[in-house]
Amino acid sequence: MSARRPVFLVTGSDLAADALALLDAHDVVYAGAKPTEADLIGLCRTHDPVAIIVRYGKVGAAVMDAAPALRVISKHGSGTDTIDKAAAAARGIAVVAAAGANAAAVAEHALALLLACAKSVVALDARMHAGHWDKATHKSVELEGRTVGLIGLGAIGLRFARMAEAIGMRVLGFDPYAKDVPAGVQRVDDLATIWRESDALSLHCPLTADNAGLINAQTLAACKPGVILVNTARGGLIDEAALLAAVRSGQVGSAGLDSFAVEPMEAGHPFHGQPGITLSPHIGGVTADAYVKMGVGAVRNALAVLNG
Structure with a gap:
């Protein structure tokens, strides 16, 4: 045998x-x-x-x-x-x-969500399919010259940083553990600078006991009005109720989310049907x-x- x-x-x-x-x-x-x-x-x-x-x-x-x-x-x-x-x-x-x-796949998806938010891709698509032509009334956000703040500078965050730099964005990065940060990323030592200076935020850090709920009512209030938020990391990084309130008030201009506190997302979730929130089912790394x-x-x- x-x-x-x-x-x-x-x-x-x-x-x-x-x-x-x-x-x-x-x-x-x-x-x-x-x-x-x-x-x-x-x-x-x-x-x-x-x-x-x-x-x-x-x-x-x-x-x-x-x-x-x-x-x-x-x-x-x-x-x-x-x-x-x-x-x-x-x-x-x-x-x-x-x-x-999966760094390339996730970074590309984060960029897709950022562009979808800045250019209102989902909303305009729905309006077009309903027979509307909003050229005279709609203005998108131009990302060139604006600042994106990255939380997490690992393989995914740095790949995303190169993409953002390539379209003319200023890139700020916060990651106390990162080494060999490239010249195109302006590393900052405190999150307060990220909140204060960023026109868009993209999360690329692991979820830990220390950073759960990192994006909450207090941190969102510290951001620029109309900030764009992208999350292709972990849903637990965001207080979802606080984000929903910030989108509804306009403090967050739009959000592109690929991960959530509870997955699969349950029917009737408050994000469902909410204007200004673009959703995907945690498939950033699925290619x-x-x-x-x-x-x-x-x-x-x-x-x-x-x-x-």
Whole structure:
């Protein structure tokens, strides 16, 4: 009888073929598109994986305890807020992420949302389809010469910064952990400067206990009237009730949002139908190219830990 092959558990229903090709010495088990904690615990007890590739769902202490052989949890992407990192550290389990694998996709989506907000793309499209011609009454926002404030200067934030600079924007950046910030980004040491000077804000930071609700009634009030807000990072960075009030008052001119406090967004959410808010279903990093790059990156990172 042949020896049992080590198992990779994927908290999703698939993995890119290029990523699977790296796992020919392993068995791969899929948890499905919407795995619950109970699903993951059951699969861990049955298969005792050496690695978990995290696409969907959360991986906490109970899941880890159900897999005694588990040595590494690898994020299929860059954000590790769905992994209990303290619990993993306490159990000697490595947590790694495919940082930068979806940077191009997310940065492009952030730029698309910024342009959609500045140019009223969604509203004008709806008006046109309804038979209106608003050329005499509508004026868009010109971004050249205006300032965009970036919170987070990692792979995504810096790629977005280059795009914003290319269209003639002044780029401010806040990130106390960033290194080697390029000349095109004016780094600032305090968020007050970001709020005070930015005509648009774009969020590119991870969600932590320290920055949850970073965009709230107080910080929005400190911004320029009519500021544009773009979020392709994590929904928990924004107090959604405060943002809604700021859009309705005009303090926020428009917002382009790709992530939300609760996902999937529930029916009847206050953002639904609200003028000035452009929505997308957390798909900034979802492209065919990024799917392959994130899968390959996640598998390579996990194998690097397993191979010592």
